[in-house]
Amino acid sequence: MSKSKLELQLYNTMSKQKELFKPKEEGKVGLYVCGVTSYDLSHIGHARAYVAFDVLYRQLKYLGYEVNYVRNFTDVDDKIIRRASELKEDPIALSGRFCEEFLHDMADLNCLLPTHQPRVSDHVEQIKEMITKIIKNGCAYTLDGDVYFSVDNFPNYGRLSGRKLEDNRAGERVAVDSRKKNPADFALWKAAKPGEPSWDSPWGSGRPGWHIECSAMSAQYLTHTFDIHGGGMDLIFPHHENEIAQSCAACPESNISFWLHNGFVTANDEKMSKSLGNFFTIREVTKLYHPLALRYFLLGTHYRSPVNYSISMIETASNAVFKLYQTLQDCRDALALLPDIKEASNGKTKVSPVAKECINKLHNEFETKLSDDLHTPTILNSALQEALSYINTCVSQLKKKMQKQQQLVFVLSLTELEEEVRRVLDVLGLLSSSTYSEVLQQLKDNALRRAGLTEEDILKTIEEREQARKNKDYARSDQIRSDLEAKGIALMDVGKETVWRPCVPEQPAPPVEQEQSATSVKKQQPADTLPVQQSTVPVQQETPAPQVHLEQTTVEQQQPSDPVQKEKPSLPCALEQPAVEQQQPSDPVQKEKPSSPLASEQPAEQVQQEQSAVQQQKSPKSAQKDQPVSLVEKLMNLNLEQLSATPPEQAGGESADKEQGKTPRST
Numbered sequence: 115m116s117k118s119k120l121e122l123q124l125y126n127t128m129s130k131q132k133e134l135f136k137p138k139e140e141g142k143v144g145l146y147v148c149g150v151t152s153y154d155l156s157h158i159g160h161a162r163a164y165v166a167f168d169v170l171y172r173q174l175k176y177l178g179y180e181v182n183y184v185r186n187f188t189d190v191d192d193k194i195i196r197r198a199s200e201l202k203e204d205p206i207a208l209s210g211r212f213c214e215e216f217l218h219d220m221a222d223l224n225c226l227l228p229t230h231q232p233r234v235s236d237h238v239e240q241i242k243e244m245i246t247k248i249i250k251n252g253c254a255y256t257l258d259g260d261v262y263f264s265v266d267n268f269p270n271y272g273r274l275s276g277r278k279l280e281d282n283r284a285g286e287r288v289a290v291d292s293r294k295k296n297p298a299d300f301a302l303w304k305a306a307k308p309g310e311p312s313w314d315s316p317w318g319s320g321r322p323g324w325h326i327e328c329s330a331m332s333a334q335y336l337t338h339t340f341d342i343h344g345g346g347m348d349l350i351f352p353h354h355e356n357e358i359a360q361s362c363a364a365c366p367e368s369n370i371s372f373w374l375h376n377g378f379v380t381a382n383d384e385k386m387s388k389s390l391g392n393f394f395t396i397r398e399v400t401k402l403y404h405p406l407a408l409r410y411f412l413l414g415t416h417y418r419s420p421v422n423y424s425i426s427m428i429e430t431a432s433n434a435v436f437k438l439y440q441t442l443q444d445c446r447d448a449l450a451l452l453p454d455i456k457e458a459s460n461g462k463t464k465v466s467p468v469a470k471e472c473i474n475k476l477h478n479e480f481e482t483k484l485s486d487d488l489h490t491p492t493i494l495n496s497a498l499q500e501a502l503s504y505i506n507t508c509v510s511q512l513k514k515k516m517q518k519q520q521q522l523v524f525v526l527s528l529t530e531l532e533e534e535v536r537r538v539l540d541v542l543g544l545l546s547s548s549t550y551s552e553v554l555q556q557l558k559d560n561a562l563r564r565a566g567l568t569e570e571d572i573l574k575t576i577e578e579r580e581q582a583r584k585n586k587d588y589a590r591s592d593q594i595r596s597d598l599e600a601k602g603i604a605l606m607d608v609g610k611e612t613v614w615r616p617c618v619p620e621q622p623a624p625p626v627e628q629e630q631s632a633t634s635v636k637k638q639q640p641a642d643t644l645p646v647q648q649s650t651v652p653v654q655q656e657t658p659a660p661q662v663h664l665e666q667t668t669v670e671q672q673q674p675s676d677p678v679q680k681e682k683p684s685l686p687c688a689l690e691q692p693a694v695e696q697q698q699p700s701d702p703v704q705k706e707k708p709s710s711p712l713a714s715e716q717p718a719e720q721v722q723q724e725q726s727a728v729q730q731q732k733s734p735k736s737a738q739k740d741q742p743v744s745l746v747e748k749l750m751n752l753n754l755e756q757l758s759a760t761p762p763e764q765a766g767g768e769s770a771d772k773e774q775g776k777t778p779r780s781t
């Protein structure tokens with residue numbers, strides 16, 4: 115099947131169902147995503163949104179489309195002005211500084227640069243032109259230097275969100291301006307106040323309102339009709355509703371085919387908020403975890419579902435990334451030992467049928483799942499894990515003595531497997547520009563930082579353990595090993611050598627009461643929560659069990675419920691409730707926990723410990739004294755037992771994005 119024939123299905127908030135994507139112009143896609151209001155460092159809610167749309171961007175490119183991807187920067191806004199005044203800085207300059215910080219985060223997260231990144235301050239002329247058209251078309255009015263959009267003069271207002279005009283509670287959070295004709299009318303232009311950035315206009319000196327910039331800038335770079343508009347769910351109302359109203363009022367033929375919205379981020383099943391102490395900037399997370407671990411974690415949840423951030427989940431994701439890169443490194447190492455074998459072949463040898471099946475499965479699953487409304491979790495948890503397992507098998511086989519012909523089959527199989535895995539990782543944005551070994555080193559450095567240890571500390575501890583074993587003091591050597599595992603460092607005996615790698619910190623066996631409480635938490639899990647497969651490998655303390663190849667976990671066998679089945683299309687404007695609340699898909703992702711990562715050289719005991727860490731998700735040792743890191747402490751102190759609880763209710767709307775931990779408000 116050629117890529118161009120692949121059908122891409124996307125969930126359209128406007129129709130409230132999945133639809134077959136068809137570009138307006140053959141082979142080309144116009145994509146607009148609301149960007150950040152840049153007055154502070156971006157948080158993981160931002161990471162969520164832009165990673166999701168980066169995958170869409172990559173997938174569209176993979177399908178062969180020429181994509182014009184526009185993501186704006188809001189550099190003129192109340193919050194920016196307030197922050198700049200606090201810091202006694204020029205608002206545009208402050209905003210520019212945080213735009214740079216944002217781009218730094220995006221590069222870390224392996225997000226591709228959009229085609230255009232327009233800023234409000236550079237597009238005031240286009241904004242003024244659009245406001246002029248809206249006034250001319252009778253949908254806006256001026257009031258003492260302000261310009262308001264008149265919702266009463268725009269009959270289709272509420273189509274996207276399903277809100278009725280009388281449901282709007284514009285005055286609930288902000289004092290109603292009694293001068294407005296309808297409380298739901300919103301500002302297109304705000305009259306200048308002293309000390310604020312302002313521009314001359316036909317209505318007096320002032321600056322653009324909250325929503326008009328996206329209408330003006332999308333029209334500028336993508337024209338009035340384009341294919342996909344994206345943003346966080348909290349932007350459906352009022353931001354995107356207002357965008358539609360403005361664009362259509364200025365240009366009646368305005369039309370956007372697809373409206374895509376990503377779900378929220380919660381932390382430990384609570385709304386992220388600074389006051390709860392569970393609010394995380396991207397920078398805070400990437401100080402301790404590899405950015406690819408954060409990306410992997412985010413892709414482990416379908417983009418429309420709520421995603422719950424917790425230390426347990428990011429640790430698991432980090433471990434999965436380590437396993438991924440270790441497997442690829444092992445593959446490269448194995449191939450490097452046989453550099454000339456392919457030249458020596460007669461060209462007739464083919465990859466093994468098992469390898470071929472594995473490659474085909476990965477390829478097909480990747481294409482079909484990603485084309486099914488970007489279903490990333492299934493790819494990560496199923497075919498990719500199988501491919502990695504099979505790479506490990508081939509690597510182990512190649513270490514055995516065999517005939518050249520057999521070797522060649524394994525070499526060809528590994529080469530093709532690696533190629534396919536890289537292709538998948540590339541579209542998911544999980545392929546680093548660094549080498550495999552550099553990524554592994556970065557992951558190890560992060561693990562050391564989290565553990566508050568240095569490489570030297572660990573080498574010293576390995577020596578200590580060696581000495582204890584020589585003295586037959588196995589209790590001591592076990593203790594040394596489990597102490598390190600509690601800090602996320604696993605020791606592995608490979609032949610006569612002991613090496614280390616990061617692992618999910620082992621959690622201590624809880625006393626009986628806690629055990630009960632853990633059980634009761636488990637019982638509260640939804641019935642279809644995925645069980646993580648128990649290892650059947652017996653625990654053999656201090657005895658390395660090399661080449662452990664667990665079969666795929668049961669993750670793949672349990673298909674997530676399709677969010678769409680619960681999302682019956684409903685007539686626009688006929689909804690009593692805000693659409694935001696009605697569109698909550700069932701969370702496919704909480705059922706798709708990453709499978710337990712296993713390196714081929716892993717000792718059996720560690721396998722069990724890691725799996726149980728994922729499965730039980732009990733509270734880790736709280737506030738370990740030797741963990742100096744504030745984020746870890748912060749996370750450790752949170753109640754991790756709630757991890758599998760029902761997702762929190764999703765608040766709709768217009769409250770401050772910072773407090774909600776949602777996608778950035780954008781204007």
Ligand SMILES: [Zn+2]
Nearest residue numbers: 148328780781
């Ligand atoms: Zn916007």
